[in-house]
Amino acid sequence: MPIIKKYSVKVSEIKNPLPDLYEVTFKSNDKSFSFLPGQFLHLALDPYSPSEPWPESRCFSIRGYGDEGNGDEGNQRQLRIIFSVKGSFTRRMQNEMKVGSTVTLKMPYGDLFSRPQLMSQIHTHSSIILLAGGTGITPFLSLFSSNQFSQYLSPTLYLGVKSKSHHIYGPELLLAQQKNPSLKTKILVETDEGGAGCDFERYSYERGPLDIKNIFSNHGPNSTYFISGPPSMIKNFRGYLLEQGLDPSKIITDDWQ
Amino acid sequence: MLDSQVTSWINNYYKKNFKEKNFGYGGGKKFIPGKDPIRYAGRVFDQEELLKLVEASLDFWLTEGRFAEEFSVKIAEYLDVNNVMLTNSGSSANLLAFTALTSKRLGDRRLLAGDEVISVAAGFPATVTPIIQNGQIPVFVDIDLQTYNINIEMLERAISNKTKAIFVAHTLGNPFNLQAVMDLAKKHNLWLIEDNCDAFGSYYNERPTGTFGDISTMSFYPAHHITTGEGGAVVTNNEELAKIVRSFRDWGRDCYCNSGENNTCGKRFSQQFGTLPSGYDHKYVYSEIGYNLKMTDLQAAIGSAQMDKLNEFCRRRVENFHAYQEIFSPYSKYFIQPLATANSSPAWFAYIVTLNKNTAPFTRDQLVKHLNDHLIETRYMFAGNITRQPCFTEREQEIKYRIADHLDNTDYIMNNTFFLGVYPGLSAEMLDYVSKVLKDFITSF
Numbered sequence: 001m002p003i004i005k006k007y008s009v010k011v012s013e014i015k016n017p018l019p020d021l022y023e024v025t026f027k028s029n030d031k032s033f034s035f036l037p038g039q040f041l042h043l044a045l046d047p048y049s050p051s052e053p054w055p056e057s058r059c060f061s062i063r064g065y066g067d068e069g070n071g072d073e074g075n076q077r078q079l080r081i082i083f084s085v086k087g088s089f090t091r092r093m094q095n096e097m098k099v100g101s102t103v104t105l106k107m108p109y110g111d112l113f114s115r116p117q118l119m120s121q122i123h124t125h126s127s128i129i130l131l132a133g134g135t136g137i138t139p140f141l142s143l144f145s146s147n148q149f150s151q152y153l154s155p156t157l158y159l160g161v162k163s164k165s166h167h168i169y170g171p172e173l174l175l176a177q178q179k180n181p182s183l184k185t186k187i188l189v190e191t192d193e194g195g196a197g198c199d200f201e202r203y204s205y206e207r208g209p210l211d212i213k214n215i216f217s218n219h220g221p222n223s224t225y226f227i228s229g230p231p232s233m234i235k236n237f238r239g240y241l242l243e244q245g246l247d248p249s250k251i252i253t254d255d256w257q
Numbered sequence: 258m259l260d261s262q263v264t265s266w267i268n269n270y271y272k273k274n275f276k277e278k279n280f281g282y283g284g285g286k287k288f289i290p291g292k293d294p295i296r297y298a299g300r301v302f303d304q305e306e307l308l309k310l311v312e313a314s315l316d317f318w319l320t321e322g323r324f325a326e327e328f329s330v331k332i333a334e335y336l337d338v339n340n341v342m343l344t345n346s347g348s349s350a351n352l353l354a355f356t357a358l359t360s361k362r363l364g365d366r367r368l369l370a371g372d373e374v375i376s377v378a379a380g381f382p383a384t385v386t387p388i389i390q391n392g393q394i395p396v397f398v399d400i401d402l403q404t405y406n407i408n409i410e411m412l413e414r415a416i417s418n419k420t421k422a423i424f425v426a427h428t429l430g431n432p433f434n435l436q437a438v439m440d441l442a443k444k445h446n447l448w449l450i451e452d453n454c455d456a457f458g459s460y461y462n463e464r465p466t467g468t469f470g471d472i473s474t475m476s477f478y479p480a481h482h483i484t485t486g487e488g489g490a491v492v493t494n495n496e497e498l499a500k501i502v503r504s505f506r507d508w509g510r511d512c513y514c515n516s517g518e519n520n521t522c523g524k525r526f527s528q529q530f531g532t533l534p535s536g537y538d539h540k541y542v543y544s545e546i547g548y549n550l551k552m553t554d555l556q557a558a559i560g561s562a563q564m565d566k567l568n569e570f571c572r573r574r575v576e577n578f579h580a581y582q583e584i585f586s587p588y589s590k591y592f593i594q595p596l597a598t599a600n601s602s603p604a605w606f607a608y609i610v611t612l613n614k615n616t617a618p619f620t621r622d623q624l625v626k627h628l629n630d631h632l633i634e635t636r637y638m639f640a641g642n643i644t645r646q647p648c649f650t651e652r653e654q655e656i657k658y659r660i661a662d663h664l665d666n667t668d669y670i671m672n673n674t675f676f677l678g679v680y681p682g683l684s685a686e687m688l689d690y691v692s693k694v695l696k697d698f699i700t701s702f
Contacts, residue, residue, distance in 0.1 A: 040523075114496060
């Protein structure tokens with residue numbers, strides 16, 4: 001992976017589109033950010049000193065640079081992440097991060113879309129199935145905003161959300177479609193409650209959870225499956241695909257404890 | 258950041274204890290011929306290295322830290338590469354670069370015991386020893402006089418169905434014929450390791466050496482273009498090789514946390530490896546049989562300051578090299594003077610010259626003795642012919658190797674070649690003195 005750098009950053013914007021869901025934009029105090037689609041960062045709330053061990057931190061997928069559609073620019077000073085409040089650290093983030101707060105980032109990590117064994121698939125850019133559970137869509141958003149996404153042949157995104165109001169990714173998916181018109185998107189909605197967060201008429205959507213059996217029967221063992229979402233979803237989906245005899249190298253996951 | 262009082266003190270200390278005692282770059286001492294030695298190489302620095310070193314020591318972060326990041330980034334930006342793995346020496350870098358190719362993660366392309374690796378016998382041992390240490394068979398190819406680099410025609414003939422890799426150095430800063438070697442590597446699906454230890458700052462086809470092969474290595478020993486004292490680096494744009502090198506460098510572990518960090522992968526206790534219990538601490542999972550060959554932040558701090566001087570250092574090395582070309586040119590009938598490889602701009606490590614034994618009325622050893630008696634340091638061409646070294650001759654039954662065709666030129670340079678320093682610590686007065694001593698010697702015959 002590229003050289004890991006530590007960044008002292010200021011929180012420049014916080015959006016709260018849903019209860020306990022936040023989108024945060026950071027601005028670097030000095031260095032430009034540089035990352036590949038699908039990579040993640042570590043965020044530390046406590047001050048970092050080079051004389052001390054790295055403080056407590058958590059992993060977050062990088063959503064993109066500050067400006068939409070400039071995913072591959074090498075000279076960006078703004079970065080965005082999404083987080084859900086799930087545990088004590090994200091609760092601290094919710095309580096302590098305000099616009100103007102300083103935190104430290106360490107990045108970039110991960111090779112979700114650049115693993116060597118994927119290179120043949122990536123070079124053909126075909127048969128790529130992207131399975132996202134809720135905010136698990138984040139690493140895919142960074143792919144969609146990158147220039148390399150236009151090289152993918154007919155990728156398919158399955159996005160599972162709790163309700164229509166939880167689908168807040170309309171603008172990004174619109175841009176993704178413009179970047180790669182061969183992208184097919186299917187939204188699966190668990191409940192009908194809540195107003196539309198975006199134009200659902202634009203997408204194919206169904207009522208119900210993401211169903212790996214259904215998805216696999218549609219796309220088969222020659223596809224490569226990227227799975228990003230809650231740990232239980234990743235575990236269940238991976239387990240099912242392996243039971244179907246899929247080569248482990250064709251199951252790529254973005255998961256943390 | 259150091260406070261102004263400390264900075265001022267260090268600046269004064271540098272001026273009093275180093276600047277006034279050094280020659281060449283950053284120095285101010287007047288050279289006294291016959292009294293002051295002319296070294297072939299050495300550290301060249303100013304107060305910036307001391308300032309960074311003090312800053313690093315006051316951090317008291319004793320392993321890789323912020324200066325390792327800073328230094329790595331500077332190297333990466335200079336070479337325009339993605340991965341820079343700092344090591345504790347160039348020899349360790351060579352060991353890691355080569356050993357990485359034995360990893361099972363490389364599947365069919367991994368090197369196995371008995372595979373052949375093309376190299377040269379006329380070089381530094383650290384380009385050869387990893388091959389033997391890993392159980393592969395070095396195949397020694399002769400070199401060209403004047404460029405001192407691997408002979409391409411002989412290289413092609415040396416390739417067999419057992420050949421899996423080429424591991425050669427850019428001799429004394431002079432790039433080998435990268436186009437031809439890359440073509441052969443591609444044609445025969447061979448790994449190419451560029452030993453760039455003596456050539457940081459050299460260019461081939463207007464591109465830095467160390468950026469052509471699958472993987473390359475660098476040395477920061479004081480004789481080299483920049484120094485960290487002991488130190489080196491492995492460089493690659495191949496992400497898989499980078500991961501493997503890091504693993505071998507860091508005890509063979511699967512974890513990629515830096516010192517003082519935990520759970521960088523976010524899955525520290527939730528994976529299963531080998532037949533270990535599920536959830537075994539990822540910090541203690543080992544996927545390779547590795548070493549600990551990391552650099553400290555103190556060394557990296559020096560390296561970071563040195564990187565800011567690399568271009569100037571290289572410029573002076575080239576200038577000194579050309580000065581030696583002029584010094585030796587009146588006697589060109591006695592010497593084979595060095596020649597830059599076509600399409601290259603070497604950042605010379607040294608001025609290397611070979612006696613024409615058919616015309617010279619003296620021997621190399623006579624000349625070298627004369628120079629050294631006059632406090633002018635010289636060196637022979639590293640191991641000369643490594644197969645004649647005791648580490649080989651005393652292990653004839655143990656070390657397997659093959660000589661492709663012959664090593665006639667290798668033996669010739671072993672007997673007739675030496676080099677002089679071109680490092681930035683030389684002054685014009687020193688070069689004038691070398692010229693005088695050389696002239697006095699030659700005209701005495």
